[in-house]
Amino acid sequence: MLTYVLRRLLATIPVMLIVAVLVFLMLRLTPSDPAAIIAGDNANTEQVAEIRRRLGLDQPILTQFVIWLGKTLQGDFGESFFFKKQVTELISDRLEPTLSLSLLTIVIAIAIAIPLGVLAAYRHGGWLDRTVMGFSVLGFSVPVFVIAYVLIYIFAIELNWLPVQGYQRLAQGVGGWLQRLLLPSITLAVIFVALIARITRTSVLEVMNEDYIRTARAKGQTEPKVLIRHALANAAVPIVTVIGFGVGLLIGGVVVTESVYTIPGLGRLTVDAVLARDYPTIQAVILLFSLAYVLINLVVDLTYTFLDPRIRY
Amino acid sequence: MGHLRRCLFALAAAAALGGLSAAANAQNTLRAVMHSDLKILDPIWTTAYIVRNHGYMIYDTLFATDEKGEVKPQMVGKYDVSADQLTHTFTLREGLVWHDGQPVTAEDCVASIKRWAAKDSTGQKLMSFVDNLAVKDDKTFSMTLKAPTGLVLLGLGKPSSNVPFMMPKRVADTDPNTQISDFTGSGPFVFKRDEWKPGDKTVYVKFDKYKPRSEPASGFAGGKVVSVDRVEWRAIADHQQAINALLAGEIDFIEAPPHDLLPLAIGDSNVKLYDWNVLGNQFTFRPNWTAKPFDNAKIRQALLYAFNQKDFLEAVVGDAKYYKVCPSYFPCGTELFTEKGLEGKLTSDFNKAQALLQEAGYDGTPIVLMHSTDVQILTNLAPVAKSLMEKAGFKVDMQSMDWQTLVARRAKKDPPTAGGWHAFLTSWVSIDITNPIFTGFMNAACDKAMFGWPCDAEMEKLRDDFARETDPGKRKAIAEQVQVRAAEVVTHVPLGQWYQPAVMRKNVNGMLKAPAPVFWNITLN
Numbered sequence: 001m002l003t004y005v006l007r008r009l010l011a012t013i014p015v016m017l018i019v020a021v022l023v024f025l026m027l028r029l030t031p032s033d034p035a036a037i038i039a040g041d042n043a044n045t046e047q048v049a050e051i052r053r054r055l056g057l058d059q060p061i062l063t064q065f066v067i068w069l070g071k072t073l074q075g076d077f078g079e080s081f082f083f084k085k086q087v088t089e090l091i092s093d094r095l096e097p098t099l100s101l102s103l104l105t106i107v108i109a110i111a112i113a114i115p116l117g118v119l120a121a122y123r124h125g126g127w128l129d130r131t132v133m134g135f136s137v138l139g140f141s142v143p144v145f146v147i148a149y150v151l152i153y154i155f156a157i158e159l160n161w162l163p164v165q166g167y168q169r170l171a172q173g174v175g176g177w178l179q180r181l182l183l184p185s186i187t188l189a190v191i192f193v194a195l196i197a198r199i200t201r202t203s204v205l206e207v208m209n210e211d212y213i214r215t216a217r218a219k220g221q222t223e224p225k226v227l228i229r230h231a232l233a234n235a236a237v238p239i240v241t242v243i244g245f246g247v248g249l250l251i252g253g254v255v256v257t258e259s260v261y262t263i264p265g266l267g268r269l270t271v272d273a274v275l276a277r278d279y280p281t282i283q284a285v286i287l288l289f290s291l292a293y294v295l296i297n298l299v300v301d302l303t304y305t306f307l308d309p310r311i312r313y
Numbered sequence: 314m315g316h317l318r319r320c321l322f323a324l325a326a327a328a329a330l331g332g333l334s335a336a337a338n339a340q341n342t343l344r345a346v347m348h349s350d351l352k353i354l355d356p357i358w359t360t361a362y363i364v365r366n367h368g369y370m371i372y373d374t375l376f377a378t379d380e381k382g383e384v385k386p387q388m389v390g391k392y393d394v395s396a397d398q399l400t401h402t403f404t405l406r407e408g409l410v411w412h413d414g415q416p417v418t419a420e421d422c423v424a425s426i427k428r429w430a431a432k433d434s435t436g437q438k439l440m441s442f443v444d445n446l447a448v449k450d451d452k453t454f455s456m457t458l459k460a461p462t463g464l465v466l467l468g469l470g471k472p473s474s475n476v477p478f479m480m481p482k483r484v485a486d487t488d489p490n491t492q493i494s495d496f497t498g499s500g501p502f503v504f505k506r507d508e509w510k511p512g513d514k515t516v517y518v519k520f521d522k523y524k525p526r527s528e529p530a531s532g533f534a535g536g537k538v539v540s541v542d543r544v545e546w547r548a549i550a551d552h553q554q555a556i557n558a559l560l561a562g563e564i565d566f567i568e569a570p571p572h573d574l575l576p577l578a579i580g581d582s583n584v585k586l587y588d589w590n591v592l593g594n595q596f597t598f599r600p601n602w603t604a605k606p607f608d609n610a611k612i613r614q615a616l617l618y619a620f621n622q623k624d625f626l627e628a629v630v631g632d633a634k635y636y637k638v639c640p641s642y643f644p645c646g647t648e649l650f651t652e653k654g655l656e657g658k659l660t661s662d663f664n665k666a667q668a669l670l671q672e673a674g675y676d677g678t679p680i681v682l683m684h685s686t687d688v689q690i691l692t693n694l695a696p697v698a699k700s701l702m703e704k705a706g707f708k709v710d711m712q713s714m715d716w717q718t719l720v721a722r723r724a725k726k727d728p729p730t731a732g733g734w735h736a737f738l739t740s741w742v743s744i745d746i747t748n749p750i751f752t753g754f755m756n757a758a759c760d761k762a763m764f765g766w767p768c769d770a771e772m773e774k775l776r777d778d779f780a781r782e783t784d785p786g787k788r789k790a791i792a793e794q795v796q797v798r799a800a801e802v803v804t805h806v807p808l809g810q811w812y813q814p815a816v817m818r819k820n821v822n823g824m825l826k827a828p829a830p831v832f833w834n835i836t837l838n
Contacts, residue, residue, distance in 0.1 A: 031714070031732070033721030038353065040360030040474060044434065044753075044763050048724050050490050082352040083511045084492055093510060149553070156561055164557040165549060167513075262549045262558075264513035271550070272512050276352065277717055 005302070012294045019290045020283070024068065027279050028061050034081045034277040055081060068283070077284035082276050087284045090269060097167045098265035100177065101257065102250050104185040109192035110243065116193070117200025117239075118227055124205060132197055139194025144253060148187045148260040155183060165262035184261040188253045192246045199242040203235030210234070236307045244300030251289050341542040343821065343835060346555045348569040350548040351515045354504075355492040357432050360474035362742065366829050369533065370517050370544070371412070371498035372478035375403060375422060376470035377533035380591075380826050382648060382747070384470035385534040387526070388417065388479060388499070398461040398783060405452045408524035411481050412503045419454035423447075424485035426469070426477060431489040433475035435750050438780055439468040463783040464750065471751070472533055472828050473744045501525070501537040501833045502544060515546040517832075530825055530834045537833040540823070544832045552689075559584060559816060565837070566817040568830050571689050572630055578816040588814040591826050592644055592743035593637070596625055596808035598698060599754060599765045600736045604729050607680075607736070611673035613803035617658040618666035619705035620698070622809030628693040630811045639810040642752070642796045644743035649789060654797035659806075666705035679710040681729035683722060683737040687715045694738040694808070723764040743810065744828035748788075749776045749795040754805040767804045 035052035036043075052058050056067070071078055077087035120132040156164040162183050168176035207213065208231055216230045258267035266285060273281035304311045349363040356368030377387040386392055390406030409417035423446050430436030442464065445457040456465065469477055479485075484495045496504045502517035509515050525536035547564055549555040552571050558564045560581050570578060578584045598616065600607040607613055626636040639645040640655045680702065684695035699709045714722070719737055727733035746752040755776065759768035775798055779791045799805075815830065820838045825831055 031718050031722055033724065036720045036724050037717050038359055038361075040362075040364070043360050044756075044761065045724060046761070047432070054490060084354070084494070085511075090511075094512075152554075152557055157557060160561065164561045164563055165554050166547075166558075166563065260551055260554060262547070262551070262554060264510055264548070268512050268550075272350065272352075275715075275717060277721075 001302075001305070005298070008298050008301070012291065015294055016287060016290060019287060020069065020072065021065075023283050023286045024065050025061075027277070027282060028064070030277075032277045033057075034279060037276055038081060068280075072283075072287075078280040080273075080281045081278045083278075083281075087280050090281060091266065091284060091288065094264060094266045094269045096169065096265075097263045098254055098258070098267060100170065100181055101184055101188065101254055101263060101265060102247070104181050105188040105192065105250060105253075106243070106247065108185050108189040109196055109246070112189070113193040113196035114200050114232070114239070117197040118204050118232055120197065120201040121204035121208060121231075122223075122227060124208075129201070132201065136194040136198045139190045142190070144187060144191070144256045145260055147190050148184075148257065151183050151187055165260075167261075167263045167265070180263075184257050184263060187261075188250070188257045191249075191253070195246055196239065196242055200232075200235070200239050203238045204231050207231050207234045233307075237304055237311075240300060240303050240307060244296055244303075247296050248293050251293065341837070343541045343544045343566065343832060343837060344564040345544065345546050345566040345830075345832070346549045346558070346564055346568065347546050347830070350512060350550070351509075351546060352511050353492065354496055356478055357429055357475055357489060358492045362474060362829070365474045365476055367504075367515070368476055368478045369500070369829055369831050370502040371496060371500045371504045372476075372480065373409070373498065373500045373537075374470070374476060374478060374533070375426075376466055377535075378470055378472040378744075378828070379531040379534040381532075383534075384466045385528075385531075387534060388422075399458045401456045401458070401465050402449070403454055403456070406524075406526075407452075409499055410522050410524075411499050412497045412520060413481075414522070415481070416451070417479065417499050418451050418482070419448045420451075421482045421485065422479050423454050424482040425479045428480070428485045428487070428489050429475060429477040430468075433468075433471070433477070434753065434756065435464065435468045435471055436475070436477065438750055439464040442780075460781065461783050462781055463788060464780050467748070467750070473742060473751075499523075501539045512548050514548060517544045517546075518542060525833075532825060532827040533829075533831065537831075539833045540836045541832070556816070559818065562818065565821050566815060568815050569813050570816050572632060572635055575632075575814070575816065583819050584816055585819050586814040586816055587824055588812055589824055589826055589830050590742070590744075590813060590828055592646055592747075592828060593810045593812040595639070595644055595741050595743055595746060595810050596622075596629070596694060596738065597741055597754065598736060598738050598806040598808055599723075600803065600805070601729075601734055601765050602767050603726055604681075604733060604735050606673070606675055606678050609673050610802055611669050612675055614801075615666040615669040615673070615675075615705055615707075616702070616806055617655070617800060617803060618660070618662045618669065619701050619707070620806055620808065621659055621661040621701070622807075624661070624701065625694055625697050626809045626811060628697045629690060635814070636809060636811040639807070642755070642799050642805075642807050643747060643792065645810055647743065647747045648785075649748055649792040651789075651793050651796055653793045654800035658800065661701060661704075663705050670706045675706070677708050679708045680735045681733070682709050682711045683719045683734050684711050684713045685716045685719050685737070686713050690740060690811075691716070691738060698736075698738060726766070738808070740811075742828060749779045749792055755795065755799055757802070757804060765805070767802065769798070769802050769804075772798050772802060772804070 036048050039048045039051050080087055080090055116132050120129040123129050152164055155162045163180055166180050168180050170177045213230055216226045255267035255270055258265045259271055270285050347363060351363050351367050353359050353364050356364045374387050375389050376384050379385050388405055388409055389403050391404040393402040430440040442458045442460055442462040443456055444459045448454045481497055484493050487493045501520055501523045503520045505516040505518060519539045519542050525538050528535040530536050552574055555567050556574050556577050559567055579586055600613050602608055622638045630636040637645055640652050640659050641650050643649040682695055682699055685691045695711055699711045702709050722734055723737055725733050729735050749755050753763045756762040757767040757769035757772035775795045779788060782788045782791055823834045823836050825834050
């Protein structure tokens, strides 16, 4: 197992290198110029050229890449062109809101989707099943920002129960933290509820006809126990795969959700950095997201061994 | 089920407590959404308007422009000009201190003027007249000129980017091409660097030791009396969400809401509109003189006949309350406004435009028109320009891109078929184009001009004449000549004036009318 984990971790190195090269090249080859953006609308050509020189953007791409890669390997992502802050500081500032949003979303999604999926399978063909399936289609189809605006209109503007936007740090109080994260998390969770409920239903439905379910029932087990201990446990592998996939998808979802709800997380940072062509920040954030994606996949693979003892690495 | 109910109750209670604490915090705090997030902090290093606005919060100026556009002393208490108009002496008023408690000195001001003048085009022009800047004593310095110029007050009282903000000498000695890292000012607010979170919020607190002038506040001039303890600039990028937050009472002020969202805001009884920038803004078409066929003056003149301002203003702003047809390079409502040189133009006289194209021998080269798609106020300009140009006989290749790509591309002098460009449209804040020196697009100094690179010795001579002239009447006459010349050679095309009211909660009172939003004089009831 340890060898497998080490092998997988080593395999992330070439992946990250490829990502680094691609991100670096894509940014340099797009028709944009951070120096012109920094200089502002009233700046003349000479002022823009001077800023470009100061940022080292007048050097050949290869030189820029070697300098950047050298620093990155030492854990130095450089200084943001715009914020005049170290990129690592910017990222660490933004980590808490994004992690909070992601975790709460996953918790809400799992807490709602798995019971719904199991019940839909149990009541296969009934009204609950049809409702869950209908909701799944809706959850997949409606864009995140539409869900966001509808929820904001109902819960923040009409009912005035929750704030429209913003984020409060956990250290400033759980109440404010939760109050500001509830709507964004529900918004983001909708698609995951749809995804997880659907796969849970399918997986549970598959195992419900297995011999061991019939045996459990014959032995007098209650229906909840049959569903949870026997059906759900055996249907867990595909569900965990989809949850892992969902966590990966979250990276895209937070970008939109954080922008709509004005949450100062990594998603907002990514959008701001891309709009401002803040190369050091974009490069670091994309590397971080890629690393997170690779690690999530590793964790999902390792989880299989706990859920199904037949799986060995 | 009972357990679930208890959990939900606990969550609701916690959430409610969070809300109460946030509301209590906000009582003495003005929460504003500005037109952009503050990312850069040096108002001399960049010309970006949000950084200029930040400068007005924490720095003060020697002179300032009032609501009528007149330059008044601000940090300066006494100002003398010698009879030959060659020596200008400035004495700072008493009681001015930096945010770190140190007194403001003449030495600080001289260093600040030098740093500003090294970057700003008006400052550079002013310094071409300056023979010597000398510190006389702690509070007094003088500027000796080689020749009289009207640029001394015009420059030192320059209201928009780059504004000559005063900084402590240790800060002002920073290379003008390097960003400052010490944000000590002497303005009415103190920047809270520890609370500055780009992408989230920028925080200012009242500077208790600030000594306002005794005159009433007017524009950027007069007594800067601060009545709120704290101002927070919240970064809400989504316009709809900013309006939602305003309606929900989570913020107090939005600087630049899109016109199409204004009906949403003004339908609420707790919200009001306020036009703080009475001079508004001007849409502008900029041709690239270095790219054929716009190297030909006649072809550029065809643009002046092809366009009409109303089509642009209707397409972008829509509501006539918020725009004005103004056939002038200098904005309507300003001292130098004139229609001279533009008579009979900007009327979409396609026959005249076609005749000019024919006369110039236009060969049908497609005009590469850059179309910005992500800045809401600019998005509809290029399609209107394309339509009018095509009616006049131009072939137009409109290329869509985001604003930042356009900004990068407009700096390139490559041929339009190889990544260059022929034209783009933008918008200027009116205060930046009130005279031939401020107006960047009137600079016709060839390679040293702004992108578009007009090259016209006559225009440059007229601008120099304007800089030298000190008599207001004669300056107006020169400005008229500048406009006539601008319309002959077509440095750019003015496409009408538009206004951007702010929206705010009704408890926000006392906001001043000025070319940039300022937060002194405001009370929260």
